Amino acid sequence: MVHAPVGCGYYTWGTRRHLGDVYGWALPGVLENEANHRRHCYTTDMTENDIVFGGMDKLKQALLEAFRINPGAKGAIIYLTCSTALIGDDIDNVAKEVMKETGKPVFACSSPGFCGVSQSKGHHEFNFQFYKWLLKYREEHPEVCLKEEEKTLYDINLIGEYNIDWDTITIVPLFEKMGMRVLSIFTGNGRFEDLFKMPDAKLSIVHCQRSATYIAELIKQGFEVPYIRASFFGLEQTAKALRDTAAWFGDDKLMKRAEEVIEEEKEAIKKALEWYRNKLAGKRIAIYVGAPRVWHWIKAMEELGMEVVACMTTFGHKDDYEKIVARLKPGALVIDNPNEFEVEEMIERCKPDLFLTGLKEKYLVRKFGVPTLNSHSYEKGPYAGFRGFINFARDIYQALYAPVWKIAQEEI
Amino acid sequence: MLSILKTEVLPPKSCGLATEPGSMSQRSCVYFGARYVLGPIREAIHLVHGAVGCSYYGKMVRGTPAPVWTTDMEEDDVIFGGREKLKKALIEAFRLKPEAKGAFVYITCVSGLIGEDVTTVAEEVTQITGKTIKVVSCPGFSGFSQSKGHDLSYNLIFELIKPVKKPKEPVVNLVGEYNVGGETQVIKELLEKLGIKVHVSLTGEATWSQIETMSRAHLNLMFCGATAENFCRKMKESFSIPFMKVSFYGLKSTAASLRKIGDFFEIPEYRVEKVIEEGEKWALSNIFPWRKVFYGKKALIVLGTYRLGPQGKMLKELGLEVVAAASIFGRIDDHVEAYSITSRVTDNPGDYEVEKALTLLKPDIVLTNARDQWRPIKFGIPVLSFPQPKERGPYAGYKGMVNFARDLHRCLNAPVWRLLKSEF
Amino acid sequence: MINNTKEIPIEGITYKELNIEKKPLSPEYVPPPEELVPAANRAVCIDPSRTCMPFGAMWATLGVHRAIPFVQGAQGCTTYVRYTFARVFREPTLIANASFHEDAAVFGGRKNLIKGLRNLVCRYQPELISIVTTCSSEVIGDDIQSFLDEALEVMEEEMDPDIYDAVKFVIVNTPSFAGSHVEGYNRAAREFLKTLAKKTGQSEELYFIPGMMMPGDIRELKHIFELMDVPYKILFDISDTLDCPLTGMPQMVPYYPPGGTRVEDFVRAGNAKAIFALSPDAGGAGAMWMEKRFKMPGLIMTMPIGVRNTDKLVKTVSEISGRGIPDSLRWERGILLDAIADTIHYTMGKRVAICGDPDFVAAATGFVCELGMIPTYILPGSKTKTAVQTIKDACAEYDIEPTVFVDSDQFEWEYALKQDKPDVILGHSRCLNISRELQVPLVRFGFPVYDRVGYQREPIVGYRGGERFLARIINAILDQYFPDDRTQQ
The missing domain is CATH 3.40.50.1980 (Nitrogenase molybdenum iron protein domain)
Structure with missing residues (x-):
């Protein structure tokens, strides 16, 4: 339940491909969610009046309604956003009330957008708040613990x-x-x-x-x-x-x-890996993702015989950068939270053959004739594990070897 | 040249004449006619002995694909003869499709012209494989229109028939019924209500073995007289199976046909009447809301030949007026039938005549075949095309009447005609 | 060897192999409580078919040459929007952000704005910056105008007084908790003209505010006006900013798309002969303001989708400009009519449900009526002034009474569809689920379409666009209902 004006609710569909296998019913006999991983978006759709007079009543009512519409729901998470935080809605209290009325766990997450320097703060806050709430919930409801x-x-x-x-x-x-x-x-x-x-x-x-x-x-x-x-x-x-x-x-x-x-597992993928390694060896690569995946991937890329020439993170902390620097070869470029200007400059200076980055940057980089891979949500995942690594290598191969990059360099 | 404007009936002599070259006729070739009739027969290999185009076009039979094979004759084959190739092709075909009971070999223009002795090849292959092979001698130039191909196909079909015992319960054959848009099923259902079984539908739903045993029926119901009348007569002479001309197009014809069939099999009258009453009630209740759209609208029909009368009657039953009817490869009987509906009847109009008719007669709708369906649209006149594609469903029987009315309604009532006339 | 590829790249785990088994949340289907289905009875909004205002304002800004929207809000307010633009257009977008953190929430966004604008000007040398507010800056109560004045003073001191000429600034107030992205575009259209437009003389040019049309649509509009030989300017022209070629290697840094409406075109807007808003809800306010301020005709048209709507636009443009309607345009109209006439058997009587932004929905309703289809349930995603009436007028001509969901969400609309299944759904990509559930073909159009490619380039407006749109509809019907080759006639 996103306690916010409509935009914040709307964009809950706009995050990454975190997939799940639980589906609701659409109609008798028809399971919902063949296509999208998140079928419904629930929001309080705060309007001017709610902002002026406070949205707590609306939130409570909305939650109760949501539970009635989805009797199968096992619980709820409320997200606090900029505007609702600024007007001071006490969502913890609402969560408690709804929990009491429905008997289902409701977790109130205080996550206004202006809080912290990046989404990293949101991860952090969720961890702490969720743990605190979890502790309390386990105490009050010992039946949820593993026997x-x-x-x-x-x-x-x-x-x-x-x-x-x-x-x-x-x-x-x-x-x-x-x-x-x-x-x-x-x-x-x-x-x-x-x-x-x-x-x-x-x-x-x-x-x-x-x-x-x-x-x-x-x-x-x-x-x-x-x-x-x-x-x-x-x-x-x-x-x-x-x-x-x-x-x-x-x-x-x-x-x-x-x-x-x-x-x-290694035996199963040996042949494929060998094939891709031959194709990819010696390529220069730049990585720009959240944070830990940057240093996870430096090693992975080396296994494919590629050289990492630049690393960037969106929300890396000091320890992330220490790890990145330790794993990189001397001379490689490292940037924190680069803007478009810096990304463009990096391409000019480092001339990577491939750029591992997210959706927002990949179209920009392509304009410079550099192939990209959506590294936040992947192109055709999974990429983790042994067999996922072949998917990763395949997608890198497909990005690098697409004929379009060669044609784009040609003049007419 | 024939003129559509002649209001008197054309002298019967003028039907079935050769087309004036350059008159943009819609007539087709003999091979086309043969494919039209034989195409959907299953349990048979259809091998076209000719250049690749003939089989390519022969694939679609009445809007439905039917498997067809070809010897794909090339320059060498034409110069040195394609007999060996044909023989090899036939033997291969039987090996690839062992369940086939026999084969039809179509002779096309090119193989006809080089004088290929296909019959001998067929005999040789029959000796090797033991399967019956029928040679369809249908070079495209061998007749004025596809009509010749229909005739010759039915002759071949007739040759396949073997004498068999008759069952007790009433069984009929549908002859000249081509299962356009699933019409066979509708007719079967209606006859089933009277307790009558259908053995085979020529050639809407026919297999080689069904044709072989079709003499088990008590009665042949003749639908398309143009293609099947001779066949029915021969069946009567050889197997003493009577035939009866019927039509399931339109409420009146359907009722009349059901009664005639009922009489033949001495089915109690009340049973027949019940089927008719139920059907008519259902159909009329469906058509009723659209009647205003149809009333007084003018229709022009340009169709093969057999459909002129039946489709014209259907239009009249719905309240439309038929301003003129033209056949493509006309036959006297069909023209006489059409004359009872409209006084303007002609055969084989060229594009010029059709366009003239459109501008002079100003019909509100044109019923014509798929080849020419887009021409009247350019004159701002909606078209209902035949044979109708599968998704429009059958036009026979009561269900068909409703489908027909629905499609007419769709054509006549489409907002696009209004937009066309709107000022700009 | 069937294929001659020497080496076939080896696959890892393919999409097909993943084969995830679905688990239902509840063992049985539980229908939602009847009384909670209408959105009006609910506090909770389930599946909104609209997003918040800043998005529309940023869209408009991205249609201006070397212009950057500066979002006075938290970082998410740009990240999400950039995701959305990237998904729909597959193009880079330049959007700046004030990076609100706790201090901004407490002390206001003054510092962020001043610093942000300064950095933006130094680094990117834009020609225009639009300052787009958000829910947080509006709730905090930031006085943007005075912040801007202050920022200008800082920049003047540091750089040069030229700054006043070099960069234009437009403030668009878009509190997210009011209106929708459509209204955001509307406000931006008004604010841009209000801030920039001057009257210095009289020109023959016609000005057009396209609304949230796709690049392909705008190109189609240009094509029409070129055929008519009308001098024109399209404002917020995203056709060469959000759909750009891969060329000019190596690219200049910073990367700016080559196109977009020039700032001087906005300045000269006061001289225009007339101004057209082609989407009443997105841009209408701009045209109305121009009419009031410069006493020029401000014409608000239904989006030119379909025959009648395009006819109306062409006729009006012809009247105002005094140029005749060329035969080439009549030819295109004829092609469209011919295409409609050729396919009436697939469209007549088909029941269609429509969902999308109000301008698109209202115009598309008219078009489907012209095809002989019957609109059943219509959801204009956001509140609208004119769309409902336009829909009613279009349907009245054909004696159809569709249900229009005003101020509702997709949940209610989808529920109605589940009770009464249509034959076709016209909607955006978010209608995919309901179309799969009902086994009904989805014809994608409007905003957003992100799960298929090329839709942003394919026009649906004008006669040629109508023909493309028609083909889209027919092909969807054919694919679903007649998937075999029996459609060969």
Whole structure:
């Protein structure tokens, strides 16, 4: 429920391809959502009157109505936005009231747009606020916790894995093959009921280490569930992630199993990888994504034999940049939060063969005759894991080798 | 040249004459006629012995694709003869399609002109494969119009028929019924209500084996007289199966035909009347809201030949006036029938005559075949084209009457005609 | 070997292989409570078919040569918009932002605006900057005019007094909580003319405000006026800014698209012979203001989709300019009529539901009526002054009474469609779900179409555009209802 004027609600459809497999009904016998990953958008559609007189009543009513229209809904998340924050609507209170009336969990997320320097603050805030709320909710409703008898030795959380273009399909089976159980994923294809169980796991594996290390840290402090950092991009990093996980459990059988899984998966993609590596070796590449993927991908690109000549992030923090610099070859360019001007200058100076970037920049870069890949939502994902990496390589190959770039350089 | 403006009936002599060269006739060739009739017969291989174009165009039969193979004759084949190629092609075809009961080999202009002895090849292949092969001698130049092709196709079909025992329950054949837009199904349903089974529909729904056993029927219902009358007579002589001319176009014709069939099989009158009453009631209730659109509108018909009368009657039943009717490869009987509807009847009009008719007679709608459907539109006159594509559905029976009325309504009432006339 | 490719790139996991099994949220279908279906009875808005005002103002600005919208709000206010532009047009867009953070919320956006404008001018040397406000700056109560004055003083000191001539500034107040993106465009049209237009003489030129038409549509308009030999200017001309060729390697830095309406054309607007708004809800206010201020005819036309609507535009332009209607245009009209006549069997009596921005919807309703289709449920996404009446007038001629959902959301419209299935849906990409659910073909048009390519280049206005639009409709019907080759006649 986006508590905002219509635009903020409208644009909830405008985020990335975080896909899910739960669908509502359209009509008897017809499951909704064949096409879009987020079928409906709920918003309070704040108008002038609401802004003047406050929107709390409207929010409450809207929430109750939304629950009546969607009896299958397991809970709600309210988002506070610029205007509703500025007029001072107390959404926490509304959430409490609605929770009481409906008996369903309602989480109020204070996320006005002007808060913080970038979306990173939103990740951060959600982590803290959600954890705080989660703690309280678990105390009040112990039934949502994982029961003692249901626990297994190898329960893990995947934290900061957002299931972009079904990345989880390539990641989760790896752990399952090793004999582990993925208890919950924060928040790719996630469920409220699974998120409640996060603190009951044995180990958290943090993938996006910018947006979600916070909650892993909090769970560690609160429940003594340790976490390890991992990356699932590229063969070596994915293999390392599996090895690290097995090593943490310290179980010989598990470690052996991990090696088997790695061997098996590597064998399956060997031929394809070789083919692509031959095609891609020596190409110069520039990367501009959120934050952690930049340094995740430096290694992955090296595995494909490519050279990373420039790195940029939208919302990277100091530790991100330290990692980036450590992994880059000397002479490469690193920019924080580049604007279009800087991107253009980077292209002139570094002359990359390929630019890994998001939707907004990719059309600009193309005007300079440089191929791009949508790296936020992917072109034809998933890109993570072993087999996803072949998708990644394939898309890079297709971008680089499209005849259009050659034709564009020709004069008539 | 024939003039459409002659109000008296044209002397019967003038029908079926050769086309004046350069008169932009809509007539087609003999091969076309043969494909029209034989095309949809299943369990058979259709092999066109000729250059590639003939089979390419022969693929579409009455708006529906029908499989057709070809020997694809090229320069060498024309010079040195294509017999070997034909033989090889036939044997290959039977190997590729072993379920085929037999084959039709179409002789086209080129193979006819070089004097290919197709019959011998057919005999040779029959000896090798044991399958019946019928040679369709239909070079395009061998007749004035497709009509010749129809005749010769029915002769071939007749040759396939074997004497068989007759069943107890009443069984009929539909002859000259071409299943345009699913009409066979509608007719079958109507006859089923009277307890009559349909054995085969020539050639709307026909297989090789159904044709072989078609002498089991008690009665042949003749639809298109132009193509099938001779065939029906021969059936009567050889297998003593009587035939009866029927039509399911329009409410009156449908009722009359049902009664005639009922009489033949001595079906109790009340059963027949019930079917008629139910059908008419349903159809009229559907057509009623549109009647204002039809009343007093003028129609011009330019169709093959058999449809002139039936379609004209349907138009009249809906309240339209038929200002003139023209056939493409006319036959006397059909013209006589058409004359009962309108006093202006002619055969084989060229484009010039059609355009003249459009400007002089100013019809509100034109019924014509698909080849020429776009011409009247340029004169701002809507067209209902035949054979109607599948999605418009059958025009036969009660269901067909409603479909026909609906399509007429769509044509006449389309806002585009208003926009056309609006000042600019 | 069937194909001669020496090496076939090996696939990873293909889209098909993903094959995600669907899980229903609830075991059974639960219909929504009847009383909550009409949007008027609800506080919650489900699936709005419109977005907020700043979007429209930015759209208008992007149609001006070397112009940059400066959004006085938080960063999301530009990120989301740039996503949307990128999706629809597949083009880069230059949009600047004031980067509101907590301090701005507390102390106001003065510092952000002054610094932002200064940086923008230094770095990008634009010819025009439009300052687009948002919900936050309006709630905070930023006094944009005085901030701007201050910013100009700062820039004058630092750079040169030339700044006053070099860069024009237009303030567009677009509080997100009022109106919709259509209204945002409308306001921008008025503010641009209000700020820039001067009267220095009299010219023969006709001015046109196209509204939120696509680049292809604007090109079609130009084509019509060129055929008519009318001197014209199209304001907010996105046709060469949001649809640009891949050429001129290496590109100049910073990248500006080559086209767009020149600032001096806005300045000279006061001299125009007449000004046309081709979308009553998007641009009408601009034309009305010009009529009041410079006493020129301000004509508000229905968008020229379909025969009648285009006829009306062509006739009016011909009357005002004194130029005749050329035969070439009559020819195009004839082609369109011919195309309609050729396809009446597919369109007549087909029931069609329409959804989109009011100007598009109102004009398209007229067009589908001309095709003999029956509009059933119509959703103009935002509040509108004229669209409902236009729809009623168009339908009255054909004796049709469609249900028009005023001030409603897509949920209500979709619910009506579920109860009473149409044969075709005309709408934007957000109607894809309902079209899949109902197994009804979707004909995409208007804003936004992001899930198919090329729609922004293909015109739907004018006679030629009408012919393309008709083909789109017919092909959608053919694909869905007659997918085999039996449509061969």
